[in-house]
Amino acid sequence: MFDFIRGPLLWVAFIVFFGGLVFQLLQFFTLTRKKERLFLSVHGKTKGRWSIESMRQWFESLLTTIIGTHPMMTILTLIFHCCLFVTPIFLLAHNILLDESWGISIWSFSESTTDILTVVLLVCGALFLLRRIFVRRVRAITTAFDYLILFITVAPFLSGYMAYHQWFHYKAILFAHILAGEVMLIVAPFTKLGHMLFFFLYRFLIGSEYSFGQGTRSW
Amino acid sequence: MKGKCITVVLGGVIAAMMISILSAQPEKITLENVEAYKKKQRPPVHFPHEVHMAGDLACTDCHHRYENGKNILDESELEEGTPNIQCRACHTTQSRVNLRRAFHRQCIGCHRREKRGPRLCGECHMRTPPK
Numbered sequence: 177m178f179d180f181i182r183g184p185l186l187w188v189a190f191i192v193f194f195g196g197l198v199f200q201l202l203q204f205f206t207l208t209r210k211k212e213r214l215f216l217s218v219h220g221k222t223k224g225r226w227s228i229e230s231m232r233q234w235f236e237s238l239l240t241t242i243i244g245t246h247p248m249m250t251i252l253t254l255i256f257h258c259c260l261f262v263t264p265i266f267l268l269a270h271n272i273l274l275d276e277s278w279g280i281s282i283w284s285f286s287e288s289t290t291d292i293l294t295v296v297l298l299v300c301g302a303l304f305l306l307r308r309i310f311v312r313r314v315r316a317i318t319t320a321f322d323y324l325i326l327f328i329t330v331a332p333f334l335s336g337y338m339a340y341h342q343w344f345h346y347k348a349i350l351f352a353h354i355l356a357g358e359v360m361l362i363v364a365p366f367t368k369l370g371h372m373l374f375f376f377l378y379r380f381l382i383g384s385e386y387s388f389g390q391g392t393r394s395w
Numbered sequence: 396m397k398g399k400c401i402t403v404v405l406g407g408v409i410a411a412m413m414i415s416i417l418s419a420q421p422e423k424i425t426l427e428n429v430e431a432y433k434k435k436q437r438p439p440v441h442f443p444h445e446v447h448m449a450g451d452l453a454c455t456d457c458h459h460r461y462e463n464g465k466n467i468l469d470e471s472e473l474e475e476g477t478p479n480i481q482c483r484a485c486h487t488t489q490s491r492v493n494l495r496r497a498f499h500r501q502c503i504g505c506h507r508r509e510k511r512g513p514r515l516c517g518e519c520h521m522r523t524p525p526k
Contacts, residue, residue: 178514268436269516276499287436342522350515 181354189358196365208393212383256300263293294337301330331356437520
């Protein structure tokens with residue numbers, strides 16, 4: 177069982193994850209071949225691109241977005257996403273596994289640092305859950321699938337935290353941790369979690385999607 | 396008669412040597428290596444030495460000193476407290492096969508090949524030491 181979930185199933189998860197991202201990328205470029213003229217830009221155009229005035233206008237324009245309307249949520253989301261990517265990549269135990277398997281590894285945080293990052297992520301996840309339950313306007317557009325997606329995202333970290341601290345049945349928790357990570361990788365490109373890719377594509381390349389960049393592509 | 400006596404005496408000497416060597420081996424060894432690791436990332440490993448000795452392993456299956464690809468370690472050197480036989484004597488934190496890799500490859504590698512023994516991090520690095 178352990179050999180299967182650590183071996184073939186892990187390969188399947190990575191192939192589906194990266195293959196899915198490439199598929200979505202190709203589909204995006206195929207569906208957005210049309211170009212459109214950009215009529216409106218939130219950026220100041222009157223002065224030089226990097227002038228103080230231009231930067232000030234850009235900053236003010238940001239305040240009209242969610243950064244200005246919900247600053248706490250913005251900070252919370254930013255912290256959550258940083259932890260989401262940084263923690264598993266720079267985790268010592270993961271890098272040791274890489275080293276043992278392929279002889280390669282990258283720099284890692286100390287185990288106590290990643291422990292703190294995991295707790296921060298879990299707290300953010302819990303606040304997202306409470307927000308979905310108690311904030312009326314968020315609850316109104318929340319389906320059971322949103323709770324499932326939040327659970328799929330948080331599960332690898334919760335089980336990883338429990339495995340690291342060796343709570344309950346260590347072996348069962350660690351198996352659950354590996355499986356949870358694999359499930360997240362497999363579903364990521366095909367569900368709402370795909371925003372890890374689509375956020376950048378839509379917001380920088382599509383002109384009509386409140387582009388941060390000079391996107392001129394159109395559906 | 397003389398030959399028989401020599402055989403008995405030699406046998407006794409060899410048996411005494413074996414007993415002295417085996418009795419010098421600790422049952423459990425705590426692999427902590429505080430000199431090598433200033434800041435520990437995981438709890439130390441409580442290595443059940445006697446479990447490995449009771450099996451079909453020869454001492455030199457684990458203990459080694461390689462020269463030209465051949466393990467030249469003399470088993471008589473394997474006595475508790477001999478600094479040269481400690482893994483960290485050769486596998487320092489700076490060596491290519493550093494101390495961490497040496498332990499992981501030696502232990503997990505064998506457990507994987509033999510399909511028995513712990514292979515998960517927390518099965519060796521236990522937060523609650525085994526009784």
